[in-house]
Amino acid sequence: NAGVTQTPKFRVLKTGQSMTLLCAQDMNHEYMYWYRQDPGMGLRLIHYSVGEGTTAKGEVPDGYNVSRLKKQNFLLGLESAAPSQTSVYFCASSYRQLNTGELFFGEGSRLTVL
């Protein structure tokens, strides 16, 4: 069972470079999410999607863009990376809205911006 798969798992960028994190889920979930996890803080929602072709801003969306062209994939882009974006990024998916639905996480992508 693959569940939620994130690529790459590790990446080092220089300030100003761009990159895309890919999230793929094989559970046919409608809802997908991108979070970031920083030391001493709870996970924070960056962007989310309630279905193919939709995206919405979360708690900390600045500096990130997302796309959901296919139901199973949710891409997170950094157009011009900054050191403040050094973090561990988690993708997650759920079958229903989170007030009733279970949330399944990927293994995380550790990004370092120098």
Place this chain on the structure above:
Amino acid sequence: KNQVEQSPQSLIILEGKNCTLQCNYTVSPFSNLRWYKQDTGRGPVSLTIMTFSENTKSNGRYTATLDADTKQSSLHITASQLSDSASYICVVSPSAPGGYNKLIFGAGTRLAVHP
């Protein structure tokens, strides 16, 4: 402001001992409260989900309790094992309109079980 506070920040116990982790929240109203286990270098995995009307939920050696009046939850681990070493995260789902896809995460309690 909706917040979830966990205590202690870190905890060391000996294998076989019990422990209790605390979660205080100000999120109101809320739909459910969850506990996740996150192993080092891995993603969080769900342990329990309790609706606002539930008082307790068990998953093997893990038992979560909820007191909606005092806005407190606890996670009790019985007969700890080395594999219980992880971070435990308390998460609250607000029930206000517009919040149906938002979760409020605590910073977690890091538990180390020593032999």
